[in-house]
Amino acid sequence: MHIAIFNQHHHNPDCPATCRHYTFLEYLAKRHKVSLVTSSGWKQLRITDNYSWVPEGVELYEQVVPYSNKMGIGRRLVSYGGFAAYSLTKGLAIPKPDVIWGVSTPLSTPWMADRVAKLRGVPWVFEVQDLWPSFPIEMGAVKKEWLQRRLYQLENKLYRSASHIVPLSPDMESYVAAQGITHDKITTILNGTDLEMVDAVTPEQVEALRRQYKLQGKQVVLYAGTYGRANNIPTIMQAAEALADHPNITFVLAGGGYYEEELQKLAKRLPNLRLLPPQPRPEVFKLFKLAALSLVSFNDLPVLASNSPAKLYDSLACSTPVIVTNPGWTKSLVEQHGCGRYSPAGQPTALAETIRQLLASPEELKEAGLRGAAVAREQFDRQLLARQMEDVLLKVAAKAK
Template identity: 30%
Template sequence: MEYRPYYLAREWQRLGHRVRIIASAHSHVRTHNPDLRGHSRLDEVIDDIEYTWFNTPAYSGNGVGRALNMAAFVARLYREGPGLAREFRPDAVIASSTYPLDIWPAHKIARLSGARLLFEVHDLWPLSPMELGGYSNRHPFIMLLQAAENYACRHADAVVSILPKVREHLEAHGMAPHKLHLIPNGTDPAEWLGAPSPLPSSVADTLAGLRRRGHFIVGFAGSHGVANALETLLSAAALMRDDPVTFVLAGGGPEKERLQQRARDEGLEKVCFLDPLSKEYVPALLASFDLAYIGLQRQPLFRFGVAPNKLIDYMMAARPVLYAIEAGNDLVSEAGCGISVTAEHATAVVQGIRAMRAMDPHQRNAMGLRGRKFVLENLTYPVLGQRFLKACA
C-alpha cells in the first residue's frame, strides 16, 4: 500500500492521539485492496489505527473508470461527513488524496467539528494530468481539479507538501506564505537497524556467485516501469560488456517482461533479473549492492522536486547511490551519499559507475554511511510525525 499515511498515523497513535484513516476500498497504489464482502463500508482497526473503507468502483489505468472512482469516494465523504464529525470529533482533518477533490468534504467535516483543515500535496493536480497526459486547461475535469486546488490553497489552515519546490506554484493559486510546511517522505528506522532477514537461498546464491567472480554489483530494487528509466540502465550495461560489472534488477512491474526480452535479444549476460521480494528482505538485498541506481525519465513536473521512497531505502541501507534524475532538488548531493549524473543518458551512467568502482571501497562505504546518517537525522517517521503535528497545531 501507500505507507506514508500508515507510518504517520502510527507515530501519532504512539504519542497518544486517536487517528482514523478514511479511504477508498479500490486504489491502484495497493498490491491488495480490502475485501468489503459486498458491504458499502468497512470499519476496522490495524495496529491501533482506525480505518474506514468506502466501497467505490474498481478501475484500471487513468481513464473514465478512475474519474468515477474519485467521484464515488468524494460523494460518499459528503454523505457521511456529518456522521464522521459527530462520531470522531477530530481536532485536525487532513485532505491527503493524490487528487485535490476531497478538500470540499474535508472542509465540511472540519467546520462541523471545529477542527483545523490541512491540505497535503503528494502530486500537483491538475498540473500532472495536463503535463503528463496532455489535457487542456479548458477540459471540464481539469477545470474542476483547478477549482479544488485553488480552494485548498485559500481555505486550508495549513498546507503540507512532500515536494520541496512548490511554494511559488501554491502561492500563485492563493496559498498564504505562512501556511506551507515541507514534510518529505520518510522511513521507519526499526525496519532497518535490526538484523536483516536472510535472503531466500536462491537469491543469496546468485549474489554470492557474482561476488566469487569479483563482479561489482550495480543494483536496482523497485517497480520496473517506464518512469524509472531502466532502459537507460540496460543501455549502460550494453556499453559495459567488457567491465566486471553486473546489473541486478529486483522487482516486478509492467515493463519487466519487455526489459528481459531486450536483455536476451542483445545478449546482455551481465544483467540479472530477480523476482520481487517481500519487504522484510529488502534491507539484506540492498546491502548486497556495491552501488544502488535510481533514475527517472525527464519530466518538466520534476522542477517542483521529487521524493522517491526508493532513494530513502538505499540511504538507510548505507549504499552509495548513482542518482540519474533531473529535478528541482537533489537529495544525494545534499547528503553527500553518491554521484549525480544526467538523467536518461547511458554514457553518463557508465561514467558514474566507473568513477564509483574506481573509488576506494572505504570512500564508497563512507558515502553510504553519510546517507544513513542524513535519513536518521531528518527523514524518519518519528521525526516527520512530530513536524506534521506542529502543522496541525
C-alpha cells in the same frame, strides 16, 4: 484530539509501497483518536500477511473500490469518483473530528476533505504527496486546455481553503508558495524512511539473499520501484546494455508496471540484468543493503524534479549511495551531502559511465554510504517526521478552537 484522515491509497508494510502513512497513523493512534477513510484498492497487492491492515487503535472506514497503476484514464476516473462520493458520505457520518487531513493523490481526495470540513465546521490540512494537476498534465494524461485550467483553479482554491499545507519536498513547498500561499501556512515534512526496519536487517540475511539470487562477487546496481512511464526506465535498460561487457556489474530491478514486458524480454538477452517481483516493505531494505549503488530515476519533467521518492530515503538509510536523474532538490541533496551522484535523465551513456566510475571507486562508495546514512538518521526518521505531523495537526485544531 480526533483526527480524520482521507487517503484513497492506504497500504501496509505487506505491500510493495512506501508506507509513510502507516507509520504516521501508528504513531498518532497511541496518542489520539484516529479515523481512516480509505479504499481497499491496495489489499489485492498484499504480498505477505505479517502486519495488521491498519495500526492498532485506528478506526477503519473502507470502501471496496478497485485501483491499479495499470488502469487507463477512464477507469481511474471512475475509481477516483467512487471514492470521493464514499468519502463525503462517510465523512459526514463518522463522529465529528477536531481536524481533517486530506492526502493527495488524486486531487479529488483533498477536494472531498475540504467539502466535509466545511460541512462539519472543522479545519483541514492538505498533504501534497505529488503536484496535481501538474503531474497528469505534464505526463500528457489531460490534454484539453479548458480542463487543465479548471484543475489548476481547483488546486489553487484548495490551497487557499486549507488551514495548513504539508508538501513532501522543498521544491513542492516553493511551488505552493509561488501560487500566492504564505510560507507560514506551509510545513514541509519529507517522505522519510523506517529506520527500525533498516536496523532489523542482519548481515546474515543479506548474504542469504545474495546466495539466493546468485549474486556472489557481483556489484549490484539496484532499482526498486515502479516501472512506470515517469520513471526513466528505457534509460536504465540502455545503460544495462552498455555495461553488459562488465561481468562484475549486475542490474537488479524489483518492481512492476508499464515497462515490465520490455524488461522481461531484455533480461532474457542480457546476463547482467536480474528482475525480481515487487517486494513487501521489510524485504526492500535487504535489497538496498545488498546493493553497491541504487538508482532514483525519473523523466526530465519539472513536476518530477519536485517529488519525494521513498527509494531515495530507503537507500541512504541503508548506507547505499544513489544516482539521481532529476535536476531538482534531490540533486542538491546528494551533492551537498556527498552521498551520491547526478546523471541527467534520458542519457543512458552518461548513466552507464557514472555507474562505472562509482563502482570503480570503492573508497568513494564507502564514504558516500556513510554520509548518506548519517543524513538519514538526522533528517529522514519517520518517527520524528510523524511528530512533526502531529504538531501541525495540533496547532491547526487549537487555532480553530
